[in-house]
Amino acid sequence: MNFSLLGWGNAGWGDEFLRGTAMTLAVATCAFLLSIVFGTIFAGAKLSRFRALQIVGDIYTTVLRGIPELLVIYLVFFGGGTLLRTIARSLFGFEGYVDLPVFATGVLCIGVSAGAYSTEVIRGAVLTIQKGEIEAARAVGMSTMLRFRRILVPQAARFALPGLGNVWQFALKDTALISIVSLVEIMRTAAIGAASTKEPFTFFITAFCIFLFLASISNRGFRMAETWAERGVRRE
Amino acid sequence: MDFELIAEAFPKLIGAVDETLILAFSSVFIGFFFAIPIAIMRLSKSRALSSLAYGYVYIFRSTPLLVQIFLIYYGSGQFRSFFEQIGLWILLKEAWFCAIFALMLNTAAYTSEIIRGGIQSVPWVQLEAARAIGMSGFLMFRRIIFPVAVRQALPAYGNELMLMVKATSLASTITIIEITGMAKKIIAETYRPIEIFLIAGSIYLAINFLISRGLVVTENWLNPHLGKRRTGKRLANAK
Numbered sequence: 045m046n047f048s049l050l051g052w053g054n055a056g057w058g059d060e061f062l063r064g065t066a067m068t069l070a071v072a073t074c075a076f077l078l079s080i081v082f083g084t085i086f087a088g089a090k091l092s093r094f095r096a097l098q099i100v101g102d103i104y105t106t107v108l109r110g111i112p113e114l115l116v117i118y119l120v121f122f123g124g125g126t127l128l129r130t131i132a133r134s135l136f137g138f139e140g141y142v143d144l145p146v147f148a149t150g151v152l153c154i155g156v157s158a159g160a161y162s163t164e165v166i167r168g169a170v171l172t173i174q175k176g177e178i179e180a181a182r183a184v185g186m187s188t189m190l191r192f193r194r195i196l197v198p199q200a201a202r203f204a205l206p207g208l209g210n211v212w213q214f215a216l217k218d219t220a221l222i223s224i225v226s227l228v229e230i231m232r233t234a235a236i237g238a239a240s241t242k243e244p245f246t247f248f249i250t251a252f253c254i255f256l257f258l259a260s261i262s263n264r265g266f267r268m269a270e271t272w273a274e275r276g277v278r279r280e
Numbered sequence: 281m282d283f284e285l286i287a288e289a290f291p292k293l294i295g296a297v298d299e300t301l302i303l304a305f306s307s308v309f310i311g312f313f314f315a316i317p318i319a320i321m322r323l324s325k326s327r328a329l330s331s332l333a334y335g336y337v338y339i340f341r342s343t344p345l346l347v348q349i350f351l352i353y354y355g356s357g358q359f360r361s362f363f364e365q366i367g368l369w370i371l372l373k374e375a376w377f378c379a380i381f382a383l384m385l386n387t388a389a390y391t392s393e394i395i396r397g398g399i400q401s402v403p404w405v406q407l408e409a410a411r412a413i414g415m416s417g418f419l420m421f422r423r424i425i426f427p428v429a430v431r432q433a434l435p436a437y438g439n440e441l442m443l444m445v446k447a448t449s450l451a452s453t454i455t456i457i458e459i460t461g462m463a464k465k466i467i468a469e470t471y472r473p474i475e476i477f478l479i480a481g482s483i484y485l486a487i488n489f490l491i492s493r494g495l496v497v498t499e500n501w502l503n504p505h506l507g508k509r510r511t512g513k514r515l516a517n518a519k
Contacts, residue, residue, distance in 0.1 A: 106485070107481070107485065110442070110446075110484055110485045110488045110489075111446070111481045111484050111485065112446040112447070112448075112449030112450075112460055112484060113446070113449075114449040114450060114452065114453075114460050115449060115460050115463060115477065115480055115481060115484070118460070118463065118464055118467060118473065118477070119473050119474070119477040122467050122468075122471070122473040123473035123474050123477065126471060126473065213342070217343070217344040217345075218344070219344075220344035220346040220347055221344075221346060221450075223346075224453060231344070231346065231347065231350075234347075234350075235350070238354060242358075243358055244350075244354035244355050244357055244358050245351070245354075245355035245356070245357075245358035245359065246358070248347060248350050248351040248354060248355045249351060249355065251347050252343050252347050252348070252351055255342065255343045255344060255347060256339060256342050256343055259342035259343070260342065263342075
């Protein structure tokens with residue numbers, strides 16, 4: 045193994061890996077936030093009174109938790125490109141080649157997959173809120189929006205935090221799959237380096253260690269956030 | 281929607297189900313036996329053994345499976361002459377071996393935690409009672425710990441099975457043509473991703489649906505005293 049390959053500058057891959065790590069974090073963060081948006085919408089659908097909305101929520105979580113993320117990525121990347129070119133041709137008369145924005149598409153893929161898990165986390169968190177609290181809020185005359193903002197969200201957020209920590213880990217690990225469609229994040233950097241230096245182990249073990257490091261750091265971050273969120277809660 | 285294409289692609293994708301199932305079940309099967317010693321180490325009083333097992337679990341749960349697969353399949357190539365010398369290269373050059381090996385190591389980490397949780401869910405008093413009437417360690421394991429732990433761990437293990445079926449799709453990245461690999465191949469030939477995705481996705485859903493049904497049946501069979509779990513509500517309403 046030749047560790048000088050991981051140095052800085054033109055000969056080393058250290059700076060490339062740093063850039064890859066930044067990209068991975070950017071994709072994971074955006075996808076995680078998107079998954080919370082999806083999670084909130086579909087948890088709302090699953091908890092609603094309307095049968096049709098419940099079914100829509102059920103279909104979303106069942107399908108996206110039952111299908112490999114890689115398949116979702118293939119569908120969006122290949123299907124999305126075709127769709128985009130069709131739109132460009134028919135609406136704007138553009139005959140050239142339109143490429144998908146890789147970053148946004150990658151975020152969408154991971155966000156949609158992780159969103160199915162977020163949905164269950166958020167739904168579970170909302171269900172742990174006692175009915176009496178909502179009734180009390182209604183009794184003192186809070187409007188729906190105010191009830192949502194003052195009673196539901198602060199408590200549900202606290203209950204959901206450990207589960208969302210798992211979703212974050214899941215999103216972080218899933219970013220590696222986007223490398224298959226050539227977004228230059230950690231995994232892609234490692235693959236390019238491995239191919240051009242013929243030292244695959246050196247590069248993939250580096251990627252392995254970076255992911256391990258990111259997971260440990262974020263683990264600690266979430267644990268701190270949990271302690272912070274629980275600061276006003278009495279322990280039995 | 282191109283139904284001719286669907287009719288043409290369907291048998292091809294069904295043909296790839298074998299590969300997916302072989303990958304999933306062989307890695308889960310070997311991984312289970314690999315997970316038992318890890319769970320036992322994790323529960324042992326020795327600090328060193330327990331942290332060693334925890335380290336293994338932590339590392340494999342914190343890194344993407346794709347990195348693990350690439351590390352084994354491509355990474356081993358860097359030490360080719362060494363592996364040739366000790367005779368392991370015959371195995372490591374095979375994509376199938378590497379895929380099952382990586383999946384196995386990965387699922388063993390998760391499974392060991394499930395087994396540990398199951399064993400820890402056995403109440404202390406039951407163990408004390410077993411000791412009090414003079415059961416030996418092995419008899420206590422067979423009659424008290426195992427039956428309780430299995431029932432406790434089954435739902436989580438079922439989840440792991442379904443996650444593993446999904447995880448096999450990553451084997452397509454190292455040249456194995458299972459369902460996802462076949463889907464990608466057909467998409468590349470026909471440029472009709474939506475139809476192919478619909479079929480491949482439905483196949484995965486069908487496999488996971490069958491596993492979840494099988495699990496409910498097993499749970500009902502193991503817990504006859506609890507009544508039917510999924511149909512229980514309906515029966516209660518009928519009364």
